[in-house]
Amino acid sequence: MILSIASGKGGTGKTTVAVNMALSLENVQLLDCDVEEPNDHLLLQPKIEETFPVYVRVPNINLEKCDYCAKCAEFCAFNALFVANKQIMVFPEICHNCGGCTIVCPRKAISEKRRKIGRVKKGFADGVELVFGELSVGEPMAVPVIREVKRQMRDDRNVIVDSPPGTACPVVESVYGSDYCVLVTEPTPFGLYDLKIAVEVIEKLKIPFGVVVNQAGIGDRKVYEYCKENQIPVLLEIPYSRRIAELYSSGIPFVLEMPEWREKFQELFSAVERRASG
Incomplete structure (x- = not known):
């Protein structure tokens, strides 16, 4: 099962969902494809076991x-x-x-030479295999690093892909090939606007998808109305919670301190599996 986690914009809770879900499952590999600003490792604190560079080939003129x-x-x-x-x-x-x-x-007169644009790191934390990429400072093209992260994908594990925010080429490269995509949004006008753009992209890629509403309880009901009108399933609500915010700001995935949420993420994953296969 390959499950991608995406959002139309940054700050909606995409990484929160990806990391907490990975910690709630067994036999799981987490790929952080937000190579311009990876932060899954900040929450997981993995033991890094392997690091290797990412190269692209560019013209060399004789x-x-x-x-x-x-x-x-x-x-x-x-x-x-x-x-x-x-x-x-x-x-x-x-x-x-x-x-x-x-x-x-x-x-x-033209040959090609290698040019380093980033690196990939692999490690483990709390039973989760983490792979993440780091685009070198000043480099504009994230896609080759994302491709290298995805090449580390294992067939014998459930794979969660934490994609970059937005809807540009890095997002398309990250979610492409997924069995299902979870779009994380927030119940605000900005959240709804960017959710609509993300839905359009995922529909063009013909990937089945559903929505997780983060910070539920703030804003208004327009996200829910949009999902109902367009027959988009709302798979989970994560409440607007001071406790969750405090844990996140301390770099602690909230399932570690609020174990009742492990079951909720397990149920979310089971629901995704049913929808992806049906």
Whole structure:
């Protein structure tokens, strides 16, 4: 079972749901794909057992062969190559690593070299196997690091994918291939607005989904009305609770101090399994 946890914006409680659910289950692997700002490890405090770099391949120009024909620059849809006045410039940060420039160069003047853009860490905490990525500071492209995190996915475990916030390419890469997606929202106008965008994306990906309402009790009922009108199941409500907030601000997953919530997350996972298979 591959379950992704997503949200239309940051701060809704996506990581809270992912971490507390992982701690409530057995035989589970948690993938933190929010590689620009991973924080599952801050709550779990795992023992890191493996760290390895993530590389992408970018153009390497042989100036002795290059005749500045500019066919590489014309081909590149992302303007990662610029040719003018017998000069060629490479902008590796915006290269999408397709390798097309090496193919279209008539003089075979372009090869590829490795460029480090981040790293992946693996560890264990409280029976949970955690894998998370860290995009290097200043790097704009999270997707290659997310792909490397997902390559560590194990077939013999239930997998929870904690995706980045929003609805851009990193989110699509994170949730793609999931059996089910839980969208975490809050009952506020901002929460509803971003939930609608997230629903549109998940529907286009044809992934079955449901909603978890975090901080239930604040705001209004419009999120619930929207879900009812669109036949979206509300799978769980997490109340607006000072106790939960205090534990979170101390870096403590609340199921560790409020064990009655373990059963609720187990029931949530069972409901997800039924819906994904039905």
